[in-house]
Amino acid sequence: MRIDKQQIDQHNTDLQKVHQKRFDFAKSEITNPESIIQKLIDFNVAIPSWALGTGGTRFARFSGAGEPGNLEQKMEDIAVLHALNNSSGAISLHIPWDIPSNYTAIKKLATDLNLKFDAMNSNTFQDQKGQALSYKFGSLQNTNKAIRKQAIEHNIEVIKHGIELGSKALTVWLSDGSCFPGQLNFRKAFQNTLEGLQEIYAALPSDWKVFVEYKAFEPNFYSMTVGDWGQSLLYANKLGPKAFTLVDLGHHLPNANIEQIVALLLMEKKLAGFHFNDSKYGDDDLTVGSIKPYQLFLIFNELVEGMDARGMNHATDLGWMIDASHNIKDPLEDLLQSIEAIMISYAQALLVDRTSLNKAQENNDVVAAQEILQSTFRTDVRVIVAEARLRAGAALDPIAYYRNNKIRESLIKERGVNNITTGL
Numbered sequence: 001m002r003i004d005k006q007q008i009d010q011h012n013t014d015l016q017k018v019h020q021k022r023f024d025f026a027k028s029e030i031t032n033p034e035s036i037i038q039k040l041i042d043f044n045v046a047i048p049s050w051a052l053g054t055g056g057t058r059f060a061r062f063s064g065a066g067e068p069g070n071l072e073q074k075m076e077d078i079a080v081l082h083a084l085n086n087s088s089g090a091i092s093l094h095i096p097w098d099i100p101s102n103y104t105a106i107k108k109l110a111t112d113l114n115l116k117f118d119a120m121n122s123n124t125f126q127d128q129k130g131q132a133l134s135y136k137f138g139s140l141q142n143t144n145k146a147i148r149k150q151a152i153e154h155n156i157e158v159i160k161h162g163i164e165l166g167s168k169a170l171t172v173w174l175s176d177g178s179c180f181p182g183q184l185n186f187r188k189a190f191q192n193t194l195e196g197l198q199e200i201y202a203a204l205p206s207d208w209k210v211f212v213e214y215k216a217f218e219p220n221f222y223s224m225t226v227g228d229w230g231q232s233l234l235y236a237n238k239l240g241p242k243a244f245t246l247v248d249l250g251h252h253l254p255n256a257n258i259e260q261i262v263a264l265l266l267m268e269k270k271l272a273g274f275h276f277n278d279s280k281y282g283d284d285d286l287t288v289g290s291i292k293p294y295q296l297f298l299i300f301n302e303l304v305e306g307m308d309a310r311g312m313n314h315a316t317d318l319g320w321m322i323d324a325s326h327n328i329k330d331p332l333e334d335l336l337q338s339i340e341a342i343m344i345s346y347a348q349a350l351l352v353d354r355t356s357l358n359k360a361q362e363n364n365d366v367v368a369a370q371e372i373l374q375s376t377f378r379t380d381v382r383v384i385v386a387e388a389r390l391r392a393g394a395a396l397d398p399i400a401y402y403r404n405n406k407i408r409e410s411l412i413k414e415r416g417v418n419n420i421t422t423g424l
């Protein structure tokens, strides 16, 4: 399934008049819209290979129709998103769920579809068919040296796949931890994990990074061996300059101040990037911006402030990815909504009057500082985001295009109703 460029042009022509009116108004209200638009055009968020199918809970999974059945089809789905929003030009692979059978062919497909390979993800949280040793009691933390070795070798194999594809980073998320007090010697679990990560780190090519992702709980419910940003940062600092902390928005205890975490990790030059999603209770993996849009804006506000303070390139110096699960929605529509929420928050963060905010902060003018942030958050920037898409040749209204042009119906025709995707 490929999106027809002429149909996008037609869609844009149909919406152009109303869009132009709104854009003219926004331009008169917003200072420096051109620099914001260019940054939005440059910004891309990777799509994980496991997010193209309908997700599930531990109770049930209600598969949708026309889901991608292999890596090639997953890449085609991402290319649909990218053609519609110009912001989804990369795929992040989970191994062994998506091992390419032919590197040359997959790389050629990626070039044809205008996609890059983002961070590679290892998986030592499940036992795979035919796997020699079990991860039931953890992988890198395991008391059994042979199990630790197996997990290390898996991660090194993931790096090798990534080298073939032109990826530049490995994300390690460990489900290691314990479910009951007394089960684990915390210090030994940490040390085993550190030693394993050190071996993996040693296998990284010189231009690669390793992202250590933390998570507060689940599947372990008493302790997690990489349970918060403090522990992740500890590992990253001990590992060296190629190791960073990865923030997944759903991996915190309720009400954690994620924007403060982000600000400090950036200051320490240890922020790897993001797994975006939203949550109400735990690691709910809901559509980005669907529950706490103000928090998302505050995070982007810290990101822009911190990246600018260090002269970083917003688009390329951190790893951006969606990590959500689509239990009841069409995954492609859900991903379009998530990307839109990210672009809106990013645009709003770019809009913050930093000089006035700094002044208010220096003068302890609490009200002024709060007003600056809240009034920016309440500014409707959707038309600016749409203008960035228009200029990049994407669709003014991606979801309307997707529905009006019956993309899911075409995918079902092509793949059938019972095509079930691999992954979670």
Ligand code: PSV
Pocket (backbone or CB within 6 Å): 050, 121, 173, 213, 215, 248, 275, 283, 323, 424
């Ligand atoms: C774990 O909850 C996680 O956030 C990690 O990033 C995994 O790789 C991903 O979800 C997929 O299950």
Ligand code: MN
Pocket (backbone or CB within 6 Å): 173, 213, 248, 275, 323
């Ligand atoms: Mn994640």
